[in-house]
Amino acid sequence: MKHDIHLIGLNHKTADVSIRERFALSDKPEAARRFICGPVRECMTLSTCNRVEVLAVGAGDVAGHVVKVWSEICGQPPQALAEAAYVHRELQAVRHVFTVASSLDSMVVGEPQILGQLKDAYRACLELGTAKVIVNRLLHKAFFVAKRVRTETEIASSAVSISYAAVELAKKIFGDLAGKRAMLVGAGEMAELAAQNLLAAGIAHITVANRTLSRAQELAARFKGTPIAIEEMYEHLPETDIVISSTGSPTVVIRARDVKDVLKLRRNRPMFFIDIAVPRDIDPDVNLLDNVYLYDIDDLKEVVEENLAQRRGEAERARTIVDAETVSFANWLSSLSLHPTIRDLMAHGENLARRELAKTLRRIGQDIDDKTRASLETLVLSIAQKLYHEPVCFLKRRTQEEGGAERFIDLSRRMFNLDRDDVPADAHADRKKGTDETCDCGLDEPDSEE
Amino acid sequence: MGFSELLRWLAFGAYLLGSAGVFLGLVAARRGLLRAGACITGLGFAAHTMDLLVWYGGGAATVNAAFYVSVLAWVLLVVFTVLWKRLGLAFLGMAAAPMVFLVYTASFAFSGLNVVLPKAYAPAFWVVHIGALYVSMGLLAMAFGAGMAFMYMEQKIKTKAKLAGFQREMPSLTAFDAVNRIAALFGFPLFTTGLLSGFIWSGLTRSAVFTGHPREYLSLVGWLFFAFFFHQRVVTGWQGRKTARLAIWLFIYLLSSMLAVNLLFPTHHSFVETP
Secondary structure, eight states: OOOEEEEEEEETTTSOHHHHHHTOOTTOTTHHHHHOSTTEEEEEEEEOSSEEEEEEEESSSHHHHHHHHHHHHHTOOHHHHHHHOEEEEHHHHHHHHHHHHTTSSSSSTTOSHHHHHHHHHHHHHHHHTOOOHHHHHHHHHHHHHHHHHHHHSOTTSSOOSHHHHHHHHHHHHHSOOTTOEEEEESOOHHHHHHHHHHHHTTOOEEEEEESSHHHHHHHHHHHTOEEEEGGGHHHHGGGOSEEEEOOOOSSOSBOHHHHHHHHHHTTTOOEEEEEOOSSOSBOGGGGGSTTEEEEEHHHHHHHHHHHHHHHHHHHHHHHHHHHHHHHHHHHHHHTOSHHHHHHHHHHHHHHHHHHHHHHHHHHHOSOOOHHHHHHHHHHHHHHHHHHHHHHHHHHHHHTTSTTHHHHHHHHHHHHTTTTOOOOOTTTTHHHHHTOOSSOSSOTTSOOOOO | OOHHHHHHHHHHHHHHHHHHHHHHHHHTTOHHHHHHHHHHHHHHHHHHHHHHHHHHHTOGGGOBHHHHHHHHHHHHHHHHHHHHHHHOOGGGHHHHHHHHHHHHHHHGGGTTOBOOOOGGGHHHIIIIIIIHHHHHHHHHHHHHHHHHHHHHHHHHHHTTOOOOTHHHHSOOHHHHHHHHHHHHHHHHHHHHHHHHHHHHHHHHHHSOSOOOOHHHHHHHHHHHHHHHHHIIIIIIOOOTHHHHHHHHHHHHHHHHHHHHHHHHSTTTTSOOOOO
16 A cells, blocks of 8 residues: 655744644644544644644545645634645655754754654654554654764754853853852843753752842742842852842942952852843953853853854754665665565575574584585475465465555564664563553653753 | 783883873764773773782882882872762863873883882882872872863853863863862872871981982972962862962972983982992
8 A cells, every 4th residue: 555654734934923823733632633534544743833743644635635624623724724834745754754853943953842742742643543654653763863863963962042051151160050059130031041940950049139129039939049138149149159140230230349359258169150131230350350250141142153053063964864864764665565575574584594504504513414404404494484474474464454554564574673673672661661551662761951 | 022021012002092092082072982092091001000010029129210100100090090980070081191101101211220129118118108199199190180171161161262072071160170179188198298208218218318319309399389289279268270270380390300300310319228
């Protein structure tokens, strides 16, 4: 049976949010099941804030069917969707799935969330029972490609947000942030974000200093920190390692000479100042002091821009991985028919027999004549052929059934490992423990969060 | 070629290849290369250890100055391994491996100098004088490497320069500073012990605690320098760039005085028993 892979979708590059929200499928968890009719045999939907996509496998007018059903589900005219959507077919669709999983098609290239979202979407379609041989294999492969891209390139190794860049720099100064103390001076939104990232990185305590004490109390309550009035700031600075300042003050709030005194009280332990206020809150001369590091908003922006440029460069390397894996998937796809599988199966049996024969002959040594040798060879090859005869007959029968071809061919290929896939030692560990009831796709692998 | 000579060439080759592997592995962020470099250095270390055992087994009274310099290279590697395991600072290998190679190579230059050790005092001399001085030198060597790395990275962070390649993988400034602190905290008492034992040794073997040899003056200056480093780090609370710089200069001073004076004035500090 023919298996056409189609990917129909809208993303941040092709459709603005007003269109994406009309065709969003995030609030329609059963949507994938609705696509399974007519020409579509397998389906998976992915709906995030930046993309809505339907992956469908079938034969015939798959794209037309998907557009029609999708419009019905969302109660929108199909023409609006047809005009805005992109349609990828066959290997182009495969490449697109790999590109999305590897975060090469994301708004911020290399961001890790998309892989988690893709895993969630796959998990949902497994629960709905809409994923079969092709979608299963394609998604497993996509997770593998994403992992390769992340380990073999530096696409996700650098911070691309101001607040995360600040945390990364703090780690370069202090190493482990566990046990370190931070102070927010002022209560701006960006400082709040940086504080959240610091807490996620393990910071021990946050002090919030603000002109309005009630606002400081409100923010400190959120971070389980200590609120103080801004006038008390210098009393608390000696025990503070990281200072994030974002007041609306028109003049300097933290002066270099005062920081010098603070350093004496701290016995020169390093301090990191992050000034995200405009106009700046911290005297730039603070950076001239030994063991004090000051970054303002422009410095952090520059770090982020450099990192983004680096990610773009790494994306080129990642695309070569995606291309290679697309070719590998295409090879698997073309093997999904009966005759190549029977050929591979018989060759597998024959190789096995010959290997075992060679081992036995080595053990016996030279004391064996050519006639016996030939007889032994005939014997083992005959056993192998007879052993594989029944599975081949079974396969031929089953492939006549509706949907049986792909299922049983794939099963046989996996059972005898005809594609020479590497199976990790712990591939089924989750099943042994009985923790994962859905699949063995590695969905439990944690994502790193920005 | 005798067995000892074979071991020495093996250690020399392994240190050369290993230090290149470790250095390039760290700079290019190639884990395979780093691991291969570390394994080859380990092989060199095994050959080096065996050579020292064979050498010493041949008679403590006949070891020459090359032996002492060779021991210094061996101790440097031991101290690095301890710090690496304790602090997880594989990056120190970038300084340690080439340094061990250089000191080991330098040991060949000392082969002409004879050092005779009276048997009765040999064990105490080895543990107290050589042991204490060499471990303190090893700690300072690591502080030297960590100090260079600290200055480099601190400059990058202070000037907001772009961190690329291996710089992203480098440990934090605090981790490098921790090596400096350990060198001051443990290195100075050990150096003092080593120096005092040297004077006591001199009193026992030459009937004169202080003989006025240039090396003794240089050692005392080194001790004052080390004392200043210790005081500023431990008592005054200096840390970061200032102490990194101090450790770098102190190590350069002590190493050059140890190597150069031994070459320039070989007879006086050769520990030959006075008749």
